Amino acid sequence: MIEAGSRTAWLPHLVLALGVLVFAFPIYMALVGSTHDAGTIGRGSLPLSPGGLAAENYAQAWSHGSGMRVKAPPVSRMLLNSLVMALVIALGKIAVSVISAYAVVFFHFPGRMFFFWMIFVTLMLPVEVRIIPTFKVVSDLGLINTFPGLTVPLIASATATLLFRQFFMTIPDNLVEAAKIDGAGPLRFFKDILIPLSRTNIAALFVILFIFGWNQYLWPLLITTSRSMDTIVIGITKMIGTGDAQTDWNLIMATAVLAMLPPVAVVVLMQRWFVKGLVETEK
Amino acid sequence: MQRRVIFDDKLLPYLLLAPQLAITLVFFFWPAAQAVYYSFFLQDAFGLRQTFVWFENYKVVLTDPLYLASAGRTLIFSASVTFLSMASALVLAVMADRQIRGAAVYRTLLMWPYAVAPAVAAVLWLFVLHPTIGILGRTLRELGIPWDYKINGHQAMLLVIVAAAWKQVSYNFLFFLAGLQAIQKPVIEAAAIDGAGPSRRFWSIIFPLLSPTTFFLLVVNLVYAFFDTFGTIHALTAGGPGKATETLIYKVYVDGVVNLDLGGSSAQSVILLIVVMGLTAVQFRYIESRVHYG
Numbered sequence: 305m306i307e308a309g310s311r312t313a314w315l316p317h318l319v320l321a322l323g324v325l326v327f328a329f330p331i332y333m334a335l336v337g338s339t340h341d342a343g344t345i346g347r348g349s350l351p352l353s354p355g356g357l358a359a360e361n362y363a364q365a366w367s368h369g370s371g372m373r374v375k376a377p378p379v380s381r382m383l384l385n386s387l388v389m390a391l392v393i394a395l396g397k398i399a400v401s402v403i404s405a406y407a408v409v410f411f412h413f414p415g416r417m418f419f420f421w422m423i424f425v426t427l428m429l430p431v432e433v434r435i436i437p438t439f440k441v442v443s444d445l446g447l448i449n450t451f452p453g454l455t456v457p458l459i460a461s462a463t464a465t466l467l468f469r470q471f472f473m474t475i476p477d478n479l480v481e482a483a484k485i486d487g488a489g490p491l492r493f494f495k496d497i498l499i500p501l502s503r504t505n506i507a508a509l510f511v512i513l514f515i516f517g518w519n520q521y522l523w524p525l526l527i528t529t530s531r532s533m534d535t536i537v538i539g540i541t542k543m544i545g546t547g548d549a550q551t552d553w554n555l556i557m558a559t560a561v562l563a564m565l566p567p568v569a570v571v572v573l574m575q576r577w578f579v580k581g582l583v584e585t586e587k
Numbered sequence: 588m589q590r591r592v593i594f595d596d597k598l599l600p601y602l603l604l605a606p607q608l609a610i611t612l613v614f615f616f617w618p619a620a621q622a623v624y625y626s627f628f629l630q631d632a633f634g635l636r637q638t639f640v641w642f643e644n645y646k647v648v649l650t651d652p653l654y655l656a657s658a659g660r661t662l663i664f665s666a667s668v669t670f671l672s673m674a675s676a677l678v679l680a681v682m683a684d685r686q687i688r689g690a691a692v693y694r695t696l697l698m699w700p701y702a703v704a705p706a707v708a709a710v711l712w713l714f715v716l717h718p719t720i721g722i723l724g725r726t727l728r729e730l731g732i733p734w735d736y737k738i739n740g741h742q743a744m745l746l747v748i749v750a751a752a753w754k755q756v757s758y759n760f761l762f763f764l765a766g767l768q769a770i771q772k773p774v775i776e777a778a779a780i781d782g783a784g785p786s787r788r789f790w791s792i793i794f795p796l797l798s799p800t801t802f803f804l805l806v807v808n809l810v811y812a813f814f815d816t817f818g819t820i821h822a823l824t825a826g827g828p829g830k831a832t833e834t835l836i837y838k839v840y841v842d843g844v845v846n847l848d849l850g851g852s853s854a855q856s857v858i859l860l861i862v863v864m865g866l867t868a869v870q871f872r873y874i875e876s877r878v879h880y881g
Contacts, residue, residue, distance in 0.1 A: 316682035317689075323679045324696045327757075330711035333722060337714060348719050400607045407603035410593050419604055426615045428867045432814045432836050433859045436843045436852060437618035437625070457614035460607055473590065480592040490594040519704035521818030526844065537704045541822040544710060553720065560710050567702035572695065579698075582758070583765050 331564070337557035338362065342371065345553040361558045369559070371552030374543045379559050382536040386518055387566065389454050389535055393517030394510055396459035402502065405468035406494055410480075420469075427462040431523055439526050449530045458523060464509055471505050472498070508581025511574045518567045536563040619860070625853035637850075644854035653830065654838070654855070661834040664748060665812035671752040673804055676759030681789070683760075684767040694764070701757040705750075706818035712750040713823055736824070740831025743824045747832050750823060751816045759804050766800035767793070806870045813862070835859060 337345060340355035369376035376382075407413075408420050431438060438457065447453030475498070483493045499506075524535050534542065540563055543556050571578050626644050628637040648654050683693050700708070718724045718735040727734040736743040770793060778788050794801075817836050820826060826833035826841060833841070839859065843852030 313687070316685045316687050319682045320679060320693045320697070323675070323756075324693065327697060327700050327753075330708075330715050330753075333715050334711050345720050348725055350720065350722060352722070400610070403603040404607040407600035409590055411596065411600035412593050413597065413600045416600070419608060422611060422616075423607055426611050428864050429615045429619050429860070430814055430863065432817065432839070433856045433863060434615070434618040434622050435839060435856065436849065437621035438614055439844075440621070441613060441618055456610065460610040460615065465607070475590075477590065477592045480590070484592070484594075490596055490599055493594070515702050519702075519706075519818075521704065521706050521821070522840070525821070537706050537818070540710055541706050541818075544713070544822065553714065556710070557714060560707055560714075563707050564703055567704070568699050571699055571702040575695065575698070579761060579765075582701075582761060 331561075334557045334560050337553055338561055340554055342373075342552045342554050346550050357554065361554045362562075365555045365558040365562065369539075369543075369555075371555045373550065374545070374552045374555060376539055376543050376559075377531050377534055379536065379539075379562050381532065382534050382539040382559075383562065383566070385533060386535040386537065386563075388451060389520065389524070390514050390517035390566075392451065392455040393458050393520075394513035396455060397461040397464050397513050398506055398509055400459055401461045401464035402468050402499075402506075404465050405472055406498065408465075409469055409472040410490065410493075423460070423465050424462050426460055431458075435522070435526065442527060447527075449528055449533050453527050454524060454533070455517075458517070458520070461513075464513070467505065467509065468502065471502060475501065504577065504580070507574065508577040510581075511570055511578040512581045514570055515567045622853045622856045622860070625849050626857050628850050630849050640850075644850045645858070648851060648854045648858065657830070657833050657835055657838045660744070660832070661813065661836075664744065664751075664816075664832075664834055665809055667748045668752045668755065668812040668816070669805065669808040671748065672755040673759050673801070673808060675752075676756045677763050679756070679760050680763035680767055681793075683764055697760050698757045700754055701761075703754055704818065705754055705816060706822040708754040709747075709750045709819045709822035712746065712753065716746055716749075737828055740828055743828055743831050747816070747820055747823055751812065751819045754819075755808060755811055759808065762800055762804055763797070766797050770796050803870070806866055810863070810866055813859075 333350075336352065336354050337350060338361050339358040340350060341357055344350055344355070364371065365379045367378050367380060369378040369382070404423060408416060442448060442453045442457060445453070447456075479497065480493070483497055488496065519537060520535070521537055524533075524538050528534060528538070531539075531542075536559070540556065540559050543551075543559060545551065627639060627641060629640045629643065630637045679697060683690055683697070703711075713721070715721045716724045716734075716736070718728060718737070724734055733739075734742060736746045774796075775788055775792060778792055783791070813834075814836055816834070817840065820832055820834060820837050821840075824832045826837050835855070836859070839852055839855045842848045842855065
């Protein structure tokens, strides 16, 4: 710190506290909203302090989802759908990318650069620019309303492959040499040396990809039509419908809180890997 | 990019690449090729016949006043989201970079909105800014401001911008903070000794040194505002009122999935594809230049 005087010392605290407040305010209101009854909210008289109905609202959202006016699958079901989707996408992307990067870096074979570029180019083809044809492919394969349809098309990952490739390039040659002299074949080397060395990278990627998977929107919206396949993020916007004042806002807010909890917990608890993963995957 | 010491299996690398390549071929290249293919055809109302029409779909799309209006909106929307989220993130990062007590706590408290889904962020802001039940919406009305984003298109746009920018601040914050922490402190101390005040130091030393991060974030934020805000818009306004918040990506969805205009929507997809390719190329050039010079 260059100016050590007390004149400026309070300014950062003030600005940062203000930032924290702006971030926390909508969340706080959601928490407050989830502890009152729908009537209080609908009349426009929601106070700034929590009410006493937290247990009832969360219990109802958790096991029924629906209230007087909104129809939805139980939140427990939607959370399970989201969890399966996020885990399959995150772990699938990591698995598929780690072996591709291994092939590209540790082997020499015809077409190596061509295949690498094929993977790299998918960066330029987000779901959003090929919505309908991709939907058609999934529908022709009979994968509408299934978990494979929801997850497999999202499992290819140029960023994860690039990250692993970058990391594999830094592994010292004599380590590979030593493994070969000790008689380790390529699969043995992969399993016993490469994967253990990649642990931090895998953890960092996992945080980023879990959130990527959990927060998917357009894809599940297209691929799932049955309500029992709703993920929590899709389910909550369906609960809002047209956003009328007269709806079960208490249940919607309880659902919103439950929808945020898992990804926020992952980010906060795995903070160290999260920051590393974020800064490194975007390099 | 090839290592010196390698394994010499012939078949294994192909097997290792197979899963990823299969997925990219089936779900990326084939559909993208189809989008290009369909963009040259005109379907009849029942989808039974199609006629090859060369660039007719592109001509229709690019001369459609609705499309051009949507493109203009997308520019305003993306520029606002990018500026709002980057400017506030920079201010927060500069403050968090000073060695104050509790810096780590602030960092944690500012990073978690990254994990909130765009659509959920939309729901949270809807609840706060709803004209009759939202605490801020109500307050605005009590102050005599006729706040109702369901009728007023400008207010709807403002709401979507706020919800989209709010979520992105923490991402930008983490990158700016990392960028600031990488700046050599003696450089700044030297300037201070030479008599440069805090604001002079910021604009003539820190900000220029931060420009690689700023440029990188500019591209990332534009991509985010273009593509990842579909959920925000779908949950908040569904493109309305009227078409006040219908961005290009939302229009592809509406024309293709809701109105089932295969040719027109495919042409729009291809146009967006060209935009993404441009942005990716810019980003890639930036990565390369950083490798060479910095």
